[in-house]
Amino acid sequence: MDSHTPSTDLHDLDRRYFLHPFTALAEHERNGPxxxxxxxxxxxxxxxxxxxxxxxxxxxxxxxGYGRREIADTLHAQAMRLPYYHSFSSMATDTPILLAEKLIKLSPVPMSKVFFGNSGSDANDTQVKLVWYYNNARGLPQKKKIIARNRGYHGVTMVATGLTGLPGMHAGFDLPLPFIRHTTAPHRLWQAEPGQSDAAFVARLAADLESLILAEGPDTVAAMIMEPVMGAGGVIVPPPGYYAAMQAVLDKYDVLLIADEVICGFGRLGTQFGSEKMGMRPDLMTVAKGITSAYVPLSACIISEKIWQGLLLGGEKYGAFAHGYTYSAHPLAAAVALTNLQIIEDExxxxxxxxxxxxxxxxxxxxxxxxxxxxxxxxxxxxxxxxxxxxxxxxxxxxxxxxxxxxxxxxxxxxxxxxxxxxxxxxxxxxxxxxxxxxxxxxxxxxxxxxxxxxxxxxxxxxxxxx
Structure with missing residues (x-):
């Protein structure tokens, strides 16, 4: 950008050419950015x-924080050494390999492999594809429905928007898609009965989930996705015992748990991952945002050995794993992530x-x-x-x-x-x-x-x- 461009010109150019996300468009047209x-x-x-x-x-x-010289230096050095190469067809670059190793070692529960994407939204779409592929591979083609929570936020791609339990994000977009269901948010202020204890509230939330699974048919329900602490839906912290109760229901009906760690991951809650803080036992984890402190886009799906074995089985049935993005495992983004995570550790x-x-x-x-x-x-x-x-x-x-x-x-x-x-x-x-x-x-x-x-x-x- 030309640093001498007058701010009035920037405001005018913005109104003329830039379609902003999550913005009241008519108001922006009047007032600018x-x-x-x-x-x-x-x-x-x-x-x-x-x-x-x-x-x-x-x-x-x-x-x-903003203005970290270490990350700027990493960007420059990696761009000069190798700014890009793809990861299709068994090709690889060094920094994503090292980052994958680090993520597996940091994971709060035993995990096996890492798939890299570009945003939390595309990563949650990938998680759903992985769950479907896993169930197809093990001969359960009807087990495809995904449960999320009202007020949960999981992104804005087609599947992720539907998983998001905020109706304003569905309006006008013909969403959610028909395989998505929502259950009660663990929000005491509006969902608990007056005077209801935490234990009684948790029991009701678990019962709501079980009733939903039974109504849909357990043989059709594949996974549930949950943020450890719900972010955009209100910074909602579930009551004690909530995740243990929900996990018991999921285990009972062979329903996988996807932990959406996009906000909570890499220290936000005072622990490396929110799953650790909240006592979750995910089969799949989604990370983004804090993995690079947003200096460049990067996301990752971290999957358990159980899911990995299902993918291998699927390969025997369907051939090569046919999913990925041009920018999957981008070496520049991975290099930044390694430096970012090192800063977090060192400081x-x-x-x-x-x-x-x-x-x-x-x-x-x-x-x-x-x-x-x-x-x-x-x-x-x-x-x-x-x-x-x-x-x-x-x-x-x-x-x-x-x-x-x-x-x-x-x-x-x-x-x-x-x-x-x-x-x-x-x-x-x-x-x-x-x-x-x-x-x-x-x-x-x-x-x-x-x-x-x-x-x-x-x-x-x-x-x-x-x-």
């Missing part, structure tokens, strides 16, 4: 020179994410627990959310037309803070880079509280909230 041009640590800078704390690490992904950033997360959650409770419109403060590790309600008791949501969380996110920008209004309900989220300092955590939460106060003062003045 906020253009970022520089990042360092947890800070971003726009075309006007204004600086922002990025409390979302981009989209839950820039874990080692102790997994433990730091846990420690900064404890501070963040304490400060969020201190800042928001007394606010009469806060229904819940939740999260684990360096991943949190605050949800706003019209009434606390009983919990009553705001009229969606008020777009309370979106207004707070806009007000936060005025305070020099990037947060995110999550797509269902009125929650704002926090998922900063692991390198955030204690002082920056304090400032992040203070700016969020100022934004919230500003919006609720406005809502009160408009007669939408009594306070």
């Amino acid at each position: 906020l253009v970022m041009v520089k990042g360092e640590g947890v800070w971003l800078e726009d075309t006007s020179g204004r600086r922002y704390i990025d409390s979302m690490a981009g989209l839950w992904c820039v874990n080692v 102790g950033l997994v433990a730091q994410a846990g420690a900064r997360g404890e501070l963040m959650h304490r400060l969020l409770r201190d800042a928001f627990a007394d606010h009469p419109a806060v229904g819940e403060i939740r999260g684990v590790g360096l991943m949190g959310a605050v949800e706003f309600v019209a009434l606390r008791d009983p919990a009553t949501p705001f009229d969606p037309s008020l777009k309370v969380a979106a207004r707070i996110a806009r007000a936060a920008l005025e305070e020099g803070l990037i947060t995110r209004a999550l797509p269902q309900g009125d929650s704002i989220s926090f998922s900063p880079p692991f390198v955030i300092s204690e002082d920056e955590v304090v400032e992040m939460v203070a700016r969020a509280r100022r934004a919230v106060d500003k919006v609720f003062t406005q809502l009160h003045a408009e007669g939408h909230w009594k306070g």
Whole structure:
């Protein structure tokens, strides 16, 4: 990019030529973008020179922070040595081989092989293809349905969008596809009965899953996909005992577990993987985002020996494994991932994410627990959310037309803070880079509280909230 291009020209060019993802298109047509041009640590800078704390690490992904010289040097060196070669037909390059070894050794449960893609979305599509191929190979051609959870987020390709349990992402796209089913989200605020214990709530969630499998026919249900902590659907942390109860149901009916570790993987929860933190035992794991801290696109499907043996059996029936992408196992992306994971290890950033997360959650409770419109403060590790309600008791949501969380996110920008209004309900989220300092955590939460106060003062003045 020409660094001397005036910001007004960039805004005009954007409106004329750029179709933005997850954007209110007509509003964008009127108002244009906020253009970022520089990042360092947890800070971003726009075309006007204004600086922002990025409390979302981009989209839950820039874990080692912006401006890492080590990664830039890796990109340059690898591009000069070997910028690309494919991995079809038994061809290989060195960095993906080394990365695959590292991922298997890091995995929280025994795993066997790694398939590389480009995004979490395409990786979750690949997982479904692998599950289908596995069941075809073992003579179970009817066992194809995939269960996900309401409010879960798994991507935006055709299959991944359908797996995502957010209806707004299905509208207008003729999704989900007919083999996908959804079960109850483990969200106490809206799904648990008043006064219901965690144990009783978990038992009901497991019963909901079992009822769904029985209604569909166990011989037709192939797998279930779950994020350890649900991200875009609300930073929802399941209650204790949830995954053990769900696993028991899956085991009973020979249903595979896919752990979507796209957000949680590589330290976000204060452990290497969310599956480790939450006690999951996946047959397949999806990783992306934090594998490179988003410096370049990369994803991976990590599969167990059981799945690998099914693929080998399939090869005997169907010939060569006919799946892959031009950019599968891209040597440049793999080189960046190796450097990124080394930074995380050398700087102790997994433990730091846990420690900064404890501070963040304490400060969020201190800042928001007394606010009469806060229904819940939740999260684990360096991943949190605050949800706003019209009434606390009983919990009553705001009229969606008020777009309370979106207004707070806009007000936060005025305070020099990037947060995110999550797509269902009125929650704002926090998922900063692991390198955030204690002082920056304090400032992040203070700016969020100022934004919230500003919006609720406005809502009160408009007669939408009594306070």
